[in-house]
Amino acid sequence: MADPTAEEFANLAWAIAHPARVQIVRLLIGREACVCGEIVACLPLAQSTVSQHLKILKESGLIQGEVNGPKVCYCINRVQLERLKALVTGL
Amino acid sequence: MADPTAEEFANLAWAIAHPARVQIVRLLIGREACVCGEIVACLPLAQSTVSQHLKILKESGLIQGEVNGPKVCYCINRVQLERLKALVTGL
DNA sequence: ATCGTTGATCGTAGATGAACGATGCGGGGC
């Protein structure tokens, strides 16, 4: 075995393997860019919890955030998103 | 929020959010049907561990297994697989 | 310089996942 893509696949799948993260990703896809505070407002979770989910998504490469003054602007990484789609449809 | 599909999405994504389960799914897709023992032979895991992964995949609906004498034959559930693909490409 | 806002990080608690060995159970073969 030792499928090289199996692990990459699992990582990407795991990133969205949580309802909150699915919603975050969908939110960012539909909005082009979004400040962290808005995301927190859209979810029934504490700010720290949302921040952790954002960290997980960032580590997977699905999203990226850039500091904009005191705020942080998150947006989708289309490249990784397409990578995920390709892996799934390639099943 | 309360995205009804977010949870379904997360469940399906979580089912393949593990390298071993990705390999199992790929194996079944490529083989049409496969006895449990063959799957165990293809993975560097104990039989009981593989059995648990199969249980998880079965609960997600991605695969289904039918008893065939002393053996159990697993196969992909194309319907759920297409459902997963649709959810991902629909992002 | 101080303060308020924004978001990341820390620390913690409870729940769940992953892996294994051992055991249980049903079906065939002797």
Next chain:
DNA sequence: GCCCCGCATCGTTCATCTACGATCAACGAT
């Protein structure tokens, strides 16, 4: 009947996720 094979399940251990409040760091505004 008895035993072996194939698979599921149980029980356990260790690690990780999830969620939260509290705290910390960076920045802008006053």
